[in-house]
Amino acid sequence: MRVELTVNGEPQVADDVWEGESLLYVLRERLGLPGAKNACEQGECGSCTVYLDGTVVCACLVAAGQAEGAEVVTVEGLADGDALDPVQRAFLDAGAVQCGFCTPGLVVAVHDLLARTPDPAEADVREALAGNLCRCTGYEHILAAVRLAAERGGEGRS
Amino acid sequence: MTTPRVGERTGRIGDSTARPDGTPKVTGAFAFSSDLYLTGMLWGVTVRAPHPRAEIHGVDVGPALAVRGVAAALTAEDVPGRAVYGLDVPDQPVLARDTVRYQGEPVALVAADHPETARRAAAEVAVDYTVLEPLTDPRRALDDGSPQLHPGGNLVRHVPIRRGDPQPTAEVVVTGEYTVGMQDQAFLGPESGLAVPAADGGVDLYIATQWLHVDRDQVAAALGLAPELVRLHLSGVGGAFGAREDLSMQIHACLLALRTGRPVKMVYSREESFFGHVHRHPAILRYEHGATREGRLVYVKAEILLDGGAYASTSQAVAGNAATHAAGPYEVPNAHVDVYALYTNNPPCGAMRGFGAVQACFGYESQMDRLAAACGLDPAEIRIRNAMREGSAAITGQVLDFPAPVAELVRRVRDRPLPPQRSTDLRAMPGGVGGTTHGEDVVRGVGYGVSIKNVCFSEGFDDFATARVRLEVTGGEPVATVFTAACEVGQGLVTVQEQVVRTELGVDRVMIAPADTSVGGAGSSSASRQTYMTTGAVRAACAKVRDRLAGRDPASLGDEVIDATVEWRHRPTSPLDPVTGQGFAHVQYAFAAHRAVVDVDLGLGLVKVVELATAQDVGKAVNPLAVAGQIHGGSAQGLGLALMEEIQVRDGEIVNPSFTDYLIPTVLDMPPMSLDVLELADPNAPYGVRGVGEPPTISSTPAIVAAVRAATGRNLNRVPVRPEHITAEGLSVEAGR
Numbered sequence A: 001m002r003v004e005l006t007v008n009g010e011p012q013v014a015d016d017v018w019e020g021e022s023l024l025y026v027l028r029e030r031l032g033l034p035g036a037k038n039a040c041e042q043g044e045c046g047s048c049t050v051y052l053d054g055t056v057v058c059a060c061l062v063a064a065g066q067a068e069g070a071e072v073v074t075v076e077g078l079a080d081g082d083a084l085d086p087v088q089r090a091f092l093d094a095g096a097v098q099c100g101f102c103t104p105g106l107v108v109a110v111h112d113l114l115a116r117t118p119d120p121a122e123a124d125v126r127e128a129l130a131g132n133l134c135r136c137t138g139y140e141h142i143l144a145a146v147r148l149a150a151e152r153g154g155e156g157r158s
Numbered sequence B: 001m002t003t004p005r006v007g008e009r010t011g012r013i014g015d016s017t018a019r020p021d022g023t024p025k026v027t028g029a030f031a032f033s034s035d036l037y038l039t040g041m042l043w044g045v046t047v048r049a050p051h052p053r054a055e056i057h058g059v060d061v062g063p064a065l066a067v068r069g070v071a072a073a074l075t076a077e078d079v080p081g082r083a084v085y086g087l088d089v090p091d092q093p094v095l096a097r098d099t100v101r102y103q104g105e106p107v108a109l110v111a112a113d114h115p116e117t118a119r120r121a122a123a124e125v126a127v128d129y130t131v132l133e134p135l136t137d138p139r140r141a142l143d144d145g146s147p148q149l150h151p152g153g154n155l156v157r158h159v160p161i162r163r164g165d166p167q168p169t170a171e172v173v174v175t176g177e178y179t180v181g182m183q184d185q186a187f188l189g190p191e192s193g194l195a196v197p198a199a200d201g202g203v204d205l206y207i208a209t210q211w212l213h214v215d216r217d218q219v220a221a222a223l224g225l226a227p228e229l230v231r232l233h234l235s236g237v238g239g240a241f242g243a244r245e246d247l248s249m250q251i252h253a254c255l256l257a258l259r260t261g262r263p264v265k266m267v268y269s270r271e272e273s274f275f276g277h278v279h280r281h282p283a284i285l286r287y288e289h290g291a292t293r294e295g296r297l298v299y300v301k302a303e304i305l306l307d308g309g310a311y312a313s314t315s316q317a318v319a320g321n322a323a324t325h326a327a328g329p330y331e332v333p334n335a336h337v338d339v340y341a342l343y344t345n346n347p348p349c350g351a352m353r354g355f356g357a358v359q360a361c362f363g364y365e366s367q368m369d370r371l372a373a374a375c376g377l378d379p380a381e382i383r384i385r386n387a388m389r390e391g392s393a394a395i396t397g398q399v400l401d402f403p404a405p406v407a408e409l410v411r412r413v414r415d416r417p418l419p420p421q422r423s424t425d426l427r428a429m430p431g432g433v434g435g436t437t438h439g440e441d442v443v444r445g446v447g448y449g450v451s452i453k454n455v456c457f458s459e460g461f462d463d464f465a466t467a468r469v470r471l472e473v474t475g476g477e478p479v480a481t482v483f484t485a486a487c488e489v490g491q492g493l494v495t496v497q498e499q500v501v502r503t504e505l506g507v508d509r510v511m512i513a514p515a516d517t518s519v520g521g522a523g524s525s526s527a528s529r530q531t532y533m534t535t536g537a538v539r540a541a542c543a544k545v546r547d548r549l550a551g552r553d554p555a556s557l558g559d560e561v562i563d564a565t566v567e568w569r570h571r572p573t574s575p576l577d578p579v580t581g582q583g584f585a586h587v588q589y590a591f592a593a594h595r596a597v598v599d600v601d602l603g604l605g606l607v608k609v610v611e612l613a614t615a616q617d618v619g620k621a622v623n624p625l626a627v628a629g630q631i632h633g634g635s636a637q638g639l640g641l642a643l644m645e646e647i648q649v650r651d652g653e654i655v656n657p658s659f660t661d662y663l664i665p666t667v668l669d670m671p672p673m674s675l676d677v678l679e680l681a682d683p684n685a686p687y688g689v690r691g692v693g694e695p696p697t698i699s700s701t702p703a704i705v706a707a708v709r710a711a712t713g714r715n716l717n718r719v720p721v722r723p724e725h726i727t728a729e730g731l732s733v734e735a736g737r
Ligand code: FES
Pocket: A037, A038, A039, A040, A041, A042, A043, A044, A045, A046, A047, A048, A049, A058, A059, A060, A061
């Protein structure tokens, strides 16, 4: 089948999509956007987190056909050219990146959290990020990155 | 150092320099091995045996080849070179031919134009098995009636240690038997890579690994190619933790690429990943500690069984580590230790962060708590009384000729203020967001754990790292480029290499060339060794460059290019005496201490770790922010082993190969982690560095379990601790032991 959708503001068409393919597969293997990662394909790790019509979802759990006509934003769509999004900047400054496999999903999840709750309490941050696994950092520097991004305020955040 | 130093950025040793790969990692541009793509590439998948032990009478790939879109289907008959591989002992078939020794063992390969096509075709491969009774109990492995799984029998290695009085007696004696479950490294980035056939008959493999050269040599042997025709290039690595030290899909992808003449990509699913790499050895540990009434250790006796599973992997070295670390970071004059690594039909086990020292630490630290109770001492005090120091002898007779601030580390965590009694946020209770308690039945406990871990390769291994540094003027500016085969696996090695060059050459612009096998070997990014080793090699190469500069300003080089390569070694170690286990086996030891504070819901058996404090000596914090990240991440993996992480194996079959059923800590499971980082330079090491990655994984587990014991009064002799070990039924479970 054919799937037409908007990704990071650009209209995209994917042809020969097999019914069982996920949005994640289409993004990664058909549209050349491997930013969203596949670490479980079961909705357990959050590595594949993207925006679908403004709501964060696990792209591995969305059938490609369900994304027909949708607006998708991936980690590749957050920076404005060379200017990183404040959440991305904060991840770097706080040392929240080690292997980086969890990072794209977490960056999108934190971006969404701060857009909804600009100054979240730590318990709220933990609850909001509970679906994003990281095996390297023990989350301490990821929490620091969220605090840093929140402190720096919303300037430039889309 | 309590919090990472931000402040002035020099980019040199001791600075929390930003990672050069950081920006691509936050924007999604960084290419992990599972992201690779080439036009016309095929997808490879593995056919795996469903039985833990079986004979194979035939493999028919015909039905798979008949599926439209399939380009190749291969069996053991198609392996042109050496049919087996292995890190220390080549005992593992590239593809099983007549015998299956574990569930999930690769039997055949399929390549097709779509991964789903390849998966469906793989399901069509017909294998004729005779299922046999598996050997799954390591305690039975050496029995007369047990099947011999390998020609040499089921013993992979026995390591004895005999020190001091063979018949020691003591005023206070405590014994215990402990069990450690099978932990998985559970890196997030699955096993994956892209093999590209080359015009010269060789192959280029883009791969996520920990050790390029040892992969290269094993792949070349299996392909029957000269090593120079097999070129490995490090792709983005999504975590490692030991699980990438053995081969997974490396040979398979190359076989398919050479057969089809097309690039072949292989990516394991999460489920396949649980079958596709080795795990942490499950262990059964029997201990007896003898001490004076004042709590001074007189002797330690230990017998440790390590279930190595179907193939040897690194079991020999893991056994050596379990033995040499069996008494922990304590002075003990008499020791009698036997460690056995055994073959069974369980999943193969090998390297995971902590490597044999994790299992031993759960045993000896549980014993130290029992001893403290028997002597009427505080758990921190008994550890301080027996702590190793510089000049102490280990149970191998090796004298510690470097700082060993064990007592100080324990004092640091003990003397930290305790966290406030009880949070009012119900989410901070055991059970968390599940809202299972309002605080009734919740009790608090505090526990300690202290670790010791060897750094670098041991027991006489010829351990080296190679670095090449090129200095030239580009665009009017001096630029240094570093070439190594050292694997960045997330730990920040690329940053460290830049820091060394800036420090040694005073050049600000430093490039790290992609790691590949075009330079000499770097050894593995494991054993907490890569910063130690590659720092040593890069620094030595810089010294050579500096010699050739002969005092000139690098900016004045003009067209001259200075290029220097060094193969660098740490000081030699020696093998253990095969009878007494005595010997100078380790280059360096690293130490950490943890204090855990937990709340436990006695009714439901749920545990909330409230705080985890670590004190660790790192010799020199090359990059303080990265050091903190290593300690946090390592502590989290130890928490996982204490409370939730276990591959459950029934009759040789894994019952929980998914992130739904194999739980790793989420951000809700992790407590705040305070750090105390000591920097007591090791005079033998470059810049005084001491390996960082492993010690925190080792001691957080026993600290947390000790805190749960303190809260509940339960014995808790196995990890991970399950809720039913804590609730009322836990008493009968323990009584029945
Ligand atoms: S890959 Fe989608 S949640 Fe893990």
